[in-house]
Amino acid sequence: MTYGIRFTRQALEDLERLYDFVLERELRRGGDLAFAERAIEAIENGIAALSFSPVGADRKLSHL
Incomplete structure (x- = not known):
C-alpha cells in the first residue's frame, strides 16, 4: 500500500x-x-519514503 504525500x-x-x-x-x-x-x-528521497512507510517515520523521529 502506498500513501499520497x-x-x-x-x-x-x-x-x-x-x-x-x-x-x-x-x-x-x-x-x-x-x-x-x-x-x-536527499530530502525529497526521504519524503518519498514516507509514501511506503509513514508509521515508521513517526518512530524514527520520536526521539527528536
Missing part, C-alpha cells in the same frame, strides 16, 4: 530557501555547487 506551500518555500542557502554558502566557500542539488534530492 502533499507539500504545503510553506514546505515548498522552505525547500527553496534551503536550496538557496546551501548554494550561497558553497559559492562563498568556493565549494561544491552541486551540493545544494544533492541535499534537496
